[in-house]
Amino acid sequence: MIYVSPIIVGVVYCLLMSLIKEPHRRRFNAIMVAGAGAAYLSGGGFGPWELPFVALMAYVGYRGLESWTFIGIGWLLHTAWDVAHWLKGNPILPFAHHTSMACAICDPVIALWCFRGGPSLITLVRRWSRPGRTADHTHDHASASS
Template sequence: MQYIAPIGIGILYALLMSLVREQHRRRLNAVMVAGAGAAYLSGGMGGWEFPFTALLTYVAFRGLESWTWIGIGRLPHTAWDVVHHVKGHPIIPFAHTSSLGCAICDPVIALWCLRGGPSLIGLVRDRRRTEHREPTATTG
């Protein structure tokens, strides 16, 4: 369950973000990347936390106008999650496997972002409309 729940959390994240209208959705996700960059400050990796935070701040800034940059920003955070898990410095100090869960969840969100952060609700709605259309009669 510790490996499957983070995938569900990533999907739930994309679903909840689908409630936010575009332009705002992209910018909110850019802010989330910046927050992810700062999540590990004082996280046990010493001075390495500062360049990492600076890197993700730059990526988040670029993400204000680009879903690709937001998706890219999730990937170094995934690597940083793995480092923290291996070193025994989880993102949530009282939840030993929280960094592992984050490392599994982040690529799910990254894939959604790299696809342009589409509204999952809109995709389902559009698919239902397409399936419920009656085929048009063709004359031959």
């Protein structure tokens, strides 16, 4: 469950973000990824190196205001920072030693969603749940234009 829970958390995050309409969804996520850069700041596991990472994530978040790709990159950068802290034994929550590893599993799920343009998962589920519809709509679009 320690490996499955973070994946579920990532999917739930994307579902909840789907409740926010565009372009606000992208902008809100840019702020979230910029803020994630400061997650380890109080623990100071890497001393003064924590500060350049916060600055890098702030820059990536700023670029993410106009780009889902930058938001995805930010989540992957945070994944690398999670792994580094996990290997060092300096977890995001000092009282829960698995939290950095769990975050390193969760963040790529969010990054993949961002690289897809942060689509509304709720809308996708509604489309797929309609009777007679399949997950592969490429054939439907091709035949409709013929």
